[in-house]
Amino acid sequence: MPRDYYEILGVPRSATDPELKKAYRQLAMQFHPDRNRGDKDAEDRFKEVSEAYGVLSDPEKRAHFDRFGTVGSTAGGGFTDTGFGTLFEDIFENFFSGGSRSSRRSRASHGEDLQYELKITLEEAASGVETKIQIPRLEPCGVCRGTGVESGSQLETCDFCRGRGEVRRTHGFLTVAQPCPKCQGAGQLNRRPCPSCRGEGRQRSERLLSVKIPAGIEDGMQLRLSGEGSGGINGGPAGDLYVLVRIREHEIFARDGVDLYCDLPVAFPQLALGAEVEVPVLDGTVKLRIPPGSQPGQVLKLKGKGMPHLRQRGHGDAGYRLILEVPQKLNAKQREALLAFEAASKQERGPLALAFLERMKKLFG
Ligand SMILES: [Zn+2]
Ligand SMILES: [Zn+2]
Known part of the structure; x- marks a missing residue:
């Protein structure tokens, strides 16, 4: 952890x-x-x-x-x-x-x-x-069973430090103990190292x-x-x-704890009219209902389609953020239909547009 x-x-x-x-x-x-x-x-x-x-x-x-x-x-x-x-x-x-x-x-x-x-x-x-x-x-050497010594042989007591592993040197008033240079502090010498591990024991x-x-x-x-x-x-x-x-990073989903998120591109009519679309989940695809009047940026959730809780029952949710994709080119028929739509909706403004107009009025009289 x-x-x-x-x-x-x-x-x-x-x-x-x-x-x-x-x-x-x-x-x-x-x-x-x-x-x-x-x-x-x-x-x-x-x-x-x-x-x-x-x-x-x-x-x-x-x-x-x-x-x-x-x-x-x-x-x-x-x-x-x-x-x-x-x-x-x-x-x-x-x-x-x-x-x-x-x-x-x-x-x-x-x-x-x-x-x-x-x-x-x-x-x-x-x-x-x-x-x-x-x-x-x-891993411990199998030949010497981890001792580092050739079989039939033994570690010998270091003759330099007489097995103490350290030597004392006197500098003036001070006596300093240092690891024995001959046995590197071990106190023992390995005169016949195991050939398999070269005396390392491992x-x-x-x-x-x-x-x-x-x-x-x-x-x-x-x-x-x-x-x-x-x-x-x-x-x-x-x-x-x-x-x-x-x-590893996933092609589609981002994870937030037990919840999963993905961006879902949608067209204006799907938001305005509502739609049923096929969306990915971790183990396949399922149908997601977009309610009529959904807004771009809104997140629709599928309960229980997220990640499982660790060592607990239940799953998080999968969230689909609606990304509005506007066509970059229109054919004649689309253009005609949109112009007709615009003509039909001129007098109607949504709550966001109305609130914005109010604020502009306040600012500029
Ligand atoms: Zn060995
Ligand atoms: Zn020694």
């Missing part, structure tokens, strides 16, 4: 980049998984603030969000790594290096969340659709998933497929997959 990223970070819409960063740091530290072990709410909040910052710190994404209230995604239905992990590392790289995170890399951790943009038609949004999507993602793979899009879904809504993101690291849980639904 689209959320207000400014609200999540608790900043005004005018917030500058440093203000955003400050707000993000504060919240991310408060909800960081390392400080809230096993607290699912904190973890969700952490993801939420990370996502919000990920969007608002990117000028392009922020502009898109300001304009449309949604996150613009890669065009053409690709997938993007929402990148909570890397974002976190960017900002906190130096922050925790002196703390207790010495063996971060060797510890089990969550796989990345992924986002997939799925384009569907308005008809599919109306009926609901079950479709298959191909998701490229990282491999690129594609997975075919079935997604059920509920009837009535709106453009920009996201479905969360729990555990269908990238596989976890060192046996950690998999991330989630977010399917962002985009609805």
